[in-house]
Amino acid sequence: MSYLWIKTAHIVFVTSWFAGLFYLPRIFVNLAMVSPGSTAEKARLMLMAGKLYRFMLPLALLALASGVWMWLGYGVGRGPDSGWMHGKLGIVLLLVGYHHACGRLLRGFEGDRNRRSHRWYRVFNEVPVLLLVAAVTLVVVKPF
Numbered sequence: 001m002s003y004l005w006i007k008t009a010h011i012v013f014v015t016s017w018f019a020g021l022f023y024l025p026r027i028f029v030n031l032a033m034v035s036p037g038s039t040a041e042k043a044r045l046m047l048m049a050g051k052l053y054r055f056m057l058p059l060a061l062l063a064l065a066s067g068v069w070m071w072l073g074y075g076v077g078r079g080p081d082s083g084w085m086h087g088k089l090g091i092v093l094l095l096v097g098y099h100h101a102c103g104r105l106l107r108g109f110e111g112d113r114n115r116r117s118h119r120w121y122r123v124f125n126e127v128p129v130l131l132l133v134a135a136v137t138l139v140v141v142k143p144f
């Protein structure tokens with residue numbers, strides 16, 4: 001399979017994974033604003049959040065596998081001047097941690113244990129934006 005087809009698949013899987021990383025915390029903002037009596041609205045939001053989180057895992061795994069294929073399979077980002085790849089892998093670890101944190105927060109809502117405010121989730125929602133900008137800058141510009 002040619003390198004460019006793998007890179008194409010990588011960008012598509014990364015983009016799809018980020019759609020979930022952006023939208024799931026937005027659902028958490030709405031869940032944190034649901035008034036205690038609105039069980040129907042909470043149930044609707046929980047259904048969306050559960051489906052989205054389950055959908056994000058295979059996309060994350062495909063994004064990471066296609067990246068590793070280019071990195072270890074084709075040796076891109078392995079020679080000298082590969083500081084950008086090391087930086088990028090650091091960001092990937094943070095993204096995997098963020099994905100995992102979303103799962104824990106979702107289980108918190110499922111068990112009615114959430115105590116965080118919608119403002120906290122609005123700030124939490126901005127984190128993947130910063131990580132995306134940093135990762136894409138490193139891999140496209142390769143500054144070091």
Ligand code: HEM
Nearest residue numbers: 011014063064067068070071076077092132135136139140
């Ligand atoms: C284990 C995780 C990952 C590895 C090993 C990896 C590795 C790579 C490699 C080797 C390339 C090709 C670079 C080139 O041809 O110049 C690449 C391209 C790319 N990666 Fe990743 N990647 C990973 C995860 C991610 C993530 C999480 C993002 C988004 C935040 C991302 C965004 C991109 C983009 C946008 C490109 C295309 C760059 C270009 O066309 O110049 N990757 N990745």
